[in-house]
Amino acid sequence: MKAVGLRILFYLAVVLLALIVLLPFLWMLISSLKTQIDIVAWPPKFIFSPTLQNYYKVFGEQDFIRYFINSTIVAVFAVGVSLLLGLPAAYSIARFSQRRLAMVILLARLMPGISFLMPWYIIFSRLGLMDSYVALVLSHVLITLPIVVWIMSSYFETIPLELEESAMVDGASRHYIFLKIILPLSGPGIITATTLSFIFSWNNFLFSQVLSMEKTRTLPIAVFNFLSYADIDWGGVMAASVAIMAPALVLTMIFQRYVVSGLTMGAVKG
Amino acid sequence: MKTTLKLGLAMAVTMGLSGAALAQTKEIRVLLANHPYGEVLKAAIPQFEQQSGIKVNVESLQESQLTTKLTTEFATNSSSVDVFMTRPLQDGKLFAKNKWYEPLGGYDFSDYPANTVSIVTYDGQPNIVPLVTEWQVLFYRKDLLEAAGLKVPTNFDELTAAAEKLNTGGLAGFASRGKGAAAVTQLSTFVYNFGGNYLDKGVAVFDSKEAVDGIRYYGKLVGSYGPRGVTSMSWENILPLFQAGRIAMWTDASVFYGQLTDPAKSSLGADKIGIANVPAGPKANSPFYVTSWGIAMASQSKKKDLAKTFLEWATSKELAAKAMEANITMARTSVWEDKAVTAKVDPGLVETRAFVAKNGNPSDRPFMSAVGEARDLIGEIIIESINTKGESPQIDQMAKDRAVKVNTLLRDTGEYGQ
Numbered sequence: 001m002k003a004v005g006l007r008i009l010f011y012l013a014v015v016l017l018a019l020i021v022l023l024p025f026l027w028m029l030i031s032s033l034k035t036q037i038d039i040v041a042w043p044p045k046f047i048f049s050p051t052l053q054n055y056y057k058v059f060g061e062q063d064f065i066r067y068f069i070n071s072t073i074v075a076v077f078a079v080g081v082s083l084l085l086g087l088p089a090a091y092s093i094a095r096f097s098q099r100r101l102a103m104v105i106l107l108a109r110l111m112p113g114i115s116f117l118m119p120w121y122i123i124f125s126r127l128g129l130m131d132s133y134v135a136l137v138l139s140h141v142l143i144t145l146p147i148v149v150w151i152m153s154s155y156f157e158t159i160p161l162e163l164e165e166s167a168m169v170d171g172a173s174r175h176y177i178f179l180k181i182i183l184p185l186s187g188p189g190i191i192t193a194t195t196l197s198f199i200f201s202w203n204n205f206l207f208s209q210v211l212s213m214e215k216t217r218t219l220p221i222a223v224f225n226f227l228s229y230a231d232i233d234w235g236g237v238m239a240a241s242v243a244i245m246a247p248a249l250v251l252t253m254i255f256q257r258y259v260v261s262g263l264t265m266g267a268v269k270g
Numbered sequence: 271m272k273t274t275l276k277l278g279l280a281m282a283v284t285m286g287l288s289g290a291a292l293a294q295t296k297e298i299r300v301l302l303a304n305h306p307y308g309e310v311l312k313a314a315i316p317q318f319e320q321q322s323g324i325k326v327n328v329e330s331l332q333e334s335q336l337t338t339k340l341t342t343e344f345a346t347n348s349s350s351v352d353v354f355m356t357r358p359l360q361d362g363k364l365f366a367k368n369k370w371y372e373p374l375g376g377y378d379f380s381d382y383p384a385n386t387v388s389i390v391t392y393d394g395q396p397n398i399v400p401l402v403t404e405w406q407v408l409f410y411r412k413d414l415l416e417a418a419g420l421k422v423p424t425n426f427d428e429l430t431a432a433a434e435k436l437n438t439g440g441l442a443g444f445a446s447r448g449k450g451a452a453a454v455t456q457l458s459t460f461v462y463n464f465g466g467n468y469l470d471k472g473v474a475v476f477d478s479k480e481a482v483d484g485i486r487y488y489g490k491l492v493g494s495y496g497p498r499g500v501t502s503m504s505w506e507n508i509l510p511l512f513q514a515g516r517i518a519m520w521t522d523a524s525v526f527y528g529q530l531t532d533p534a535k536s537s538l539g540a541d542k543i544g545i546a547n548v549p550a551g552p553k554a555n556s557p558f559y560v561t562s563w564g565i566a567m568a569s570q571s572k573k574k575d576l577a578k579t580f581l582e583w584a585t586s587k588e589l590a591a592k593a594m595e596a597n598i599t600m601a602r603t604s605v606w607e608d609k610a611v612t613a614k615v616d617p618g619l620v621e622t623r624a625f626v627a628k629n630g631n632p633s634d635r636p637f638m639s640a641v642g643e644a645r646d647l648i649g650e651i652i653i654e655s656i657n658t659k660g661e662s663p664q665i666d667q668m669a670k671d672r673a674v675k676v677n678t679l680l681r682d683t684g685e686y687g688q
Contacts (some may be wrong), residue, residue, distance in 0.1 A: 040510035
């Protein structure tokens with residue numbers, strides 16, 4: 001009897017916690033299907049005739065497909081560049097204990113992003129790179145590279161050194177070991193780093209705000225298209241937010257298993 | 271790795287070259303705000319391009335993004351902006367001090383009210399063409415006032431009495447912004463009507479007895495009869511409450527009238543919404559009447575001739591008349607005198623505007639470079655006043671302390687006593 005009571009209590013607690021986390025999302029989803037009048041109605045309406053007009057505004061009136069493509073291009077290339085540079089760097093940090101280098105990379109992440117904006121703006125505008133994907137990708141690498149380096153360096157440390165030593169005995173070079181032994185063993189870690197850095201780039205507001213213009217505008221900036229002077233189109237904001245969240249959510253759901261194991265992998269290293 | 275680097279460099283060089291090539295065509299870059307007048311301009315720009323042969327690259331941004339972007343571009347001295355929309359009271363002082371506006375000596379300002387021009391004039395020359403004005407009004411629910419047997423309040427005593435009578439369970443008798451810095455503009459009329467001011471000749475004077483009386487009265491009214499949690503509310507919170515029928519009276523800028531009467535945004539019905547002048551205070555009757563948006567040329571622009579052509583067109587009387595039809599309250603005097611135009615504008619706006627054009631105060635905030643910091647400081651007094659319904663003994667001391675701090679801000683930027 002006591003066990004049943006405890007179990008009920010447990011599930012109640014689970015439901016409560018889930019509600020706290022999920023309610024804002026649920027609210028967003030519901031509001032995205034409401035008219036402006038229903039959104040502000042008091043008491044809140046739970047039964048209403050749903051409308052797709054907000055989604056029409058997002059994809060029909062506003063050019064969200066283009067913003068979507070922009071965000072994807074920027075995130076994919078930023079993550080790609082970060083993996084290209086970050087994986088070897090992380091390996092080197094892990095194997096040669098380059099703690100100081102790791103700190104410098106982390107420092108770049110810890111510094112307030114706004115301090116990079118002015119120098120970047122000067123550099124990119126002198127190079128004629130404003131409103132180009134190159135500028136945005138390079139700025140986003142600042143966010144994604146440290147994530148890759150930090151997750152991967154602790155991940156590499158968990159791979160037994162003996163594997164490499166036996167390969168070396170067989171005459172394999174460092175490059176060969178890295179490419180043929182270490183990388184194939186690092187699948188979960190790489191997926192974790194990719195997912196997290198992709199999401200950080202996808203959600204970045206500050207850099208895109210100043211370095212993008214009409215042509216390269218990314219999604220987080222485009223949401224503000226629904227905020228006019230003294231007028232907020234809540235339905236449009238909600239529908240746009242749902243649309244923006246969807247890819248990140250799907251990505252996380254698919255790779256969640258790896259993300260959790262990838263994160264803990266670094267945590268328990270001896 | 272080397273190939274990537276080369277590729278990157280090659281891309282950089284090509285894009286740099288194409289950028290340089292573009293500069294030779296007749297082309298300008300214009301930054302607009304997400305604002306109804308920005309929409310009017312955007313819709314009409316293709317026509318302008320055809321007439322003038324100038325290609326206009328428009329970018330439309332939310333107001334705080336616009337300020338961030340302009341500030342970054344101008345501060346790094348590498349901006350390619352030619353014409354931009356700007357907020358004379360929020361950005362004006364800072365931008366003018368840094369000489370980011372191109373002085374508009376040759377522009378004809380005779381069709382603009384003198385006080386809207388004086389506030390954009392620096393070193394004897396206007397820097398901004400005023401576009402849109404707004405003023406403080408009292409929105410009220412006709413049906414509720416009638417049911418309670420109340421007349422529209424015309425002075426602060428009547429306002430208090432009406433707010434008290436209307437304030438019942440689910441209905442707030444009176445609302446106005448309570449969220450610190452955001453409330454500073456809406457408090458301004460109350461301070462003026464008590465005979466006070468924020469600044470006087472570049473010195474903070476909101477610790478005077480008159481100003482403090484205004485702050486206390488505002489706190490009493492909003493604290494006693496305002497909606498719950500009002501100290502975290504700005505217009506974006508109060509507007510939906512009013513639209514949902516939970517507020518009986520609300521003082522804010524005239525710009526919200528359209529959204530209260532629009533059947534797509536409020537289910538109340540336009541016949542229930544009233545608009546009136548803010549009630550008179552014991553010392554004065556002078557609501558704010560401000561230029562909320564203007565348009566200017568960038569001093570860093572390399573194509574000032576083209577920019578000027580665009581500016582003249584974007585501020586033309588024809589476009590102003592067209593915007594008025596959409597209830598955008600333009601700054602130009604002539605459109606308000608033209609019966610054919612005002613016939614299409616909401617009568618409530620025409621009447622209240624006629625009053626403020628004579629009696630209005632051209633500023634709704636401490637008009638200085640560090641306006642953001644100053645608003646935060648004054649906002650702290652407002653929150654204290656609302657939380658204690660205007661009773662707190664600390665308010666006088668807080669006002670003195672914050673005035674000293676605002677004076678320090680003024681000294682830091684060399685604006686003290688000017």
